[in-house]
Amino acid sequence: MFKAWRRKQSRNALKDKKYEILLQPYTGTELVVLDTETTGLDPKKDEILSIGAVIIRDNKIVMHRSFERFLKPSTGISQESIKIHHIRECDLAHAVEAEVAIRELLDFIENRPIAGYYIGFDHQIVSQYTKRYIGIPLPNETIELSSMYYRRYRKSSSYEFVDLKFDAIMNALHLPFLGKHDALNDAVMSAMIYLKLKTMPEYKGAFS
Amino acid sequence: MSFSDQKAFFQSIHPFCDLSGAVLEKAMQYAEIGFYPKEHALIALGAAPSALYLIIKGEVKVYSKEHELLRVYHANEGFDAEALIEGRSASSYVVTEDLICYELSRKGFMKLFDEQASFRKFYLMDVVERISYLKNRETSSDLGSFMIARVMDSYLHEPCIVDASTLVSRAIKKSVEMKSSSIVVRENGACGIVTDSDIKTALANETLDLSSTIGEMACFPIVAVEKEDFLFNVYLLLIQKNIKRVAVKDQGEIVGMLEQIDILSYFANHSRLATVKIEKAKNIETLREASQGYVNIVKKLHAQGVKARYIAKLISEINRKVFTRLFEMLLPETLREDCALIIMGSEGRGEQILRTDQDNGLIIRDGVDIKLYSEIMQKFTETLISFGYPACDGKIMVSNPYWCKSESDYKKEIIHWIEYPDMDSYMYFSIFFDARCVVGDKRLLEDLKHTILAHIDRGNDIYMARFAKLTTLFETPVGFFSTFLHRDRKIDLKKAGIFPIVQGIRSLSLAYSITALSTVERIKALKAKEIVDATMANELTEAFEILLYIRLEQQLRILAEDKKVGNAVDTDRMSKIQRDLLKDSLQIVEKFKKFIVRHFGLDNL
Known part of the structure; x- marks a missing residue:
């Protein structure tokens, strides 16, 4: 009921009717794994520098349909984010206008669920853009990889600290690191995490 | 992962590294990343694989039909091109x-396979690699079509099939009539085999009972392949099982027999043509033409990964046919049987x-006038010199009266070699011990060889020991400091490795x-007599093979540069894997030399 009402509200708010498909309930089996690189960690203020996304179909990452865009920032890049992402302004030579990139992203993900590592952040920051361009936040269902991982992690005691850092998860799952951290590489690695976690059982034992 | 990272991954794997950037990018359109628990x-x-798998991480084990572990694949390895090509x-x-x-x-793989010659070549070579140790060999351009030849493309012999209840005598008769070298024995739907050598062995052991049934002799089950199998895989099977022939099945029925020699002939397609040409040559001019072009055959066989020993065998065969044909052309029929x-x-x-x-050389029957032959x-x-067979520096040729004489003169000479040994006579004795009769009356040579064995048998220990000591005549460069620290980085393979093995054996x-006569056959015979143990026999055969192979490889390269072919190899021009193989082989040679020293008590000499 609530969902339907929300969908109706969104439909009214939607400025560009071309994106009505985003509001259809998804019936397929595919999934999009998404990662963004941003100028900072505040979705309200910071900007997206690049977006990487891949489609998962069954147990495969469909590499030839991968998505990678660099966005033109509105102002200069902060020293802080240069340190994190190693993206300098000169690296943004292939960058496109933010609106173009976001619209292409929407065409790419359609109404598929989106998964990612701390996907909440990515969802929020992308939504800042979609609100601006099409009038609504990103309506897609989200799947959080770190909680998916947490549910499958067998703790040895209830006090054990579960390291949910990206690299720690990759290591714990024995997954290979692929080159440098950029949006697409991280999306592919996140996709691997998802595929691997999907084959593992959830634990409902004493410490979970 | 970014496009360039993906590309880098593909480029780290053979044969994708040979592809141009544009081609690679196109190929990657067909790529996905899969995860399998x-x-x-x-x-x-038996299934048709849907893709070529290139491992990023993980491990895959390959099992045979009989659940036997065949191979383990790890990161940065790919499989299974062969199954993709074959669809099974x-x-x-x-x-x-x-x-x-x-x-x-x-789809993506086959596109690359069809469009990219270097790509195709690699996967076809991959099959070859398993037997040929060495990578990065030059291949001839028409290799592709050859490597995907199937069993049905080769000549198949009509099978001689009999029922298990058939009498041995009748079965043998049937196989003789059919000119078949093996008998397929059928019993309750299963098939077994009796080969000519089984019959020969039974004869020698006096266990051949002509009145028993053939079923009792047969070896079950017969090794069979399918008509559609790759010829090369069959070749590998023969080597692996150490057998000479397989039955070929079509829809469960045996439709023919495939012999090792047929496969080799197929490989050496041109060599077969050459031998036919040689046999049909009417005059010296056509014979000369037919005998030419053998270097191409060697190159081709080599590129196809055929073992040096088999190449040698085929080339010897060609040479013998040339000698025989020329001999027949020059010598009147009446003279041929007396020599x-x-x-x-x-x-x-x-x-x-x-x-x-x-x-x-030529051995002439006692009482026949030598002058009839000398001219x-x-x-x-x-x-022969005009055909391109270089003259022998030591004048060991029929034109030299020393190597063209009567039986009894040879006999005297042999005894002289043994009783008054010097460097020349050791050499003459050695090469004569390896003599083979090409044409004419074989018994003339056999009698002389008996003379040798009888003389040595009489307990001529000192001669025997001196003869064996030649094995250690040249130094083999092994060990920590001497390995490849030679001036010019050149090693005389003949002196360092080949000669010691040949002479010791x-x-x-x-x-x-x-x-x-052949070193490998001799090693086998020595193993059978338990004079060398199986490990040493295998190691020696392997080492000998590798040394011949490396020498061939280098000789072909020198030949391509139009220089004189020798025995020296340049270790700088070898790949790492070749150098390692060479090192190992020389180690084995050194071990063998010590064995010879112990065996003949050479320390006391």
Whole structure:
């Protein structure tokens, strides 16, 4: 009921009717794994520098349909984010206008669920853009990889600290690191995490 | 992962590294990354794989039909091109450690395979690699079509099929009538085999009972392949099982027999043509033409990964046919039966790959006038030189009266060699011990060899020991400091490795009256007599093979540069894998030398 009402509200708010498909309930089996690189960690203020996304179909990452865009920032890049992402302004030579990139992203993900590592952040920051361009936040269902991982992690005691850092998860799952951290590489690695976690059982034992 | 990272991954794997950037990018349009948990059955036996798998991480084990572990694949390795090409997997693939891999769809793979020559070549070579140790060989351009030849493309012999209840005598008769070298025995739907050598062995052991049934003799089950199998895989099977022939099945029925020699002939397609041409040559001019072009055959066989020993065998065969045909052309029929043309040394052992000096001689029956032959033999030698067989520096040729004389003169000479040994006589004795009769009356040579064995048998220990000591004549560069620290980085393979093996094995063969001629055959015979143990026999065969192979490789390269072919190899021009193989081989040679020293008590000499 609530969902339907929300969908109706969104439909009214939607400025560009071309994106009505985003509001259809998804019936397929595919999934999009998404990662963004941003100028900072505040979705309200910071900007997206690049977006990487891949489609998962069954147990495969469909590499030839991968998505990678660099966005033109509105102002200069902060020293802080240069340190994190190693993206300098000169690296943004292939960058496109933010609106173009976001619209292409929407065409790419359609109404598929989106998964990612701390996907909440990515969802929020992308939504800042979609609100601006099409009038609504990103309506897609989200799947959080770190909680998916947490549910499958067998703790040895209830006090054990579960390291949910990206690299720690990759290591714990024995997954290979692929080159440098950029949006697409991280999306592919996140996709691997998802595929691997999907084959593992959830634990409902004493410490979970 | 970014496009360039993906590209880098593909480029780290053969043969994708040979592809141009544009082609690679196109190919990657067909790629996906797959994840498969442990114990997942990736490719089922007999199934058509849907993609070429390139492992990013994980482990995959390959099992045969009989659940025997064949191979383990790890990161940065790909499989199974062969099954993709064939549309059917001959083994099953199971994930044994969570697998993350690139999958290049069959469509994408076949596109590359069809369009990219270097790509195609690599996968066809991959099959060859398993037997030929060495990578990065030059391949001839028409290799592609050859490597995908199937069993049905080769000549198949009509099978001689009999029921298990058939009498041995009748079965043998039938096989003789059909000119078949084996008998297929059928019993309750199963098939077995009796080969000519089984019959020969039974004869020798006096266990051949002509009135029993053939079923009792047969060996079950017969090794069979399918008509559609790749010829090369069959070749590998023959080597692996150490057998000479397989039955060929079509829809469960045996439709023919495939012999090792047919496969080799197929490989050496041109060599077969050459021998036919040689046999049909009407005059010296056509014979000359037919005998040419052998270097191309060697190159081709070599590129196809055929073992040096088999190449040598085929080339010897060609040479012998040339000698025989020329002999028949020059010598009137009445004179042919009273003599024996012999070839000696490496040619006698069938180990000559590139035409080196001719070492030949003529034995003339006692009481026949030698003068009848001398002029013709002069012409024989000259003609061979004009064909491109270089003259022997030591004048070991039929044109030299020393190597063209009567039986009894040879006999005297042999005894002289043994009783008054010097450097020359050791050499003469050695190459004569390896002599093989090409044409004429074989018994003339056999009698002389008996003379040798009888003389040595009489307990001529000192001669035997001195003869064996030649094995250690040249130093073999092994050990920590001496390895490849030679000036110019050149190693004389003949002195360092090939000669010690040949001479050591020759000495043992002489001491134990072994009549086999080729070094490998001699090693086998010595193993059978338990004079060398199985490990040493295998190691020696392997080392000998590798040394011949490396020498051939270098000789072909030198030949391509139009220089004179020798025995020295340049270690700088070898690949790492070749150098390692060479090092190992020389280590084995050194071990063998010590064995010879112990065996003949040479320390006391």
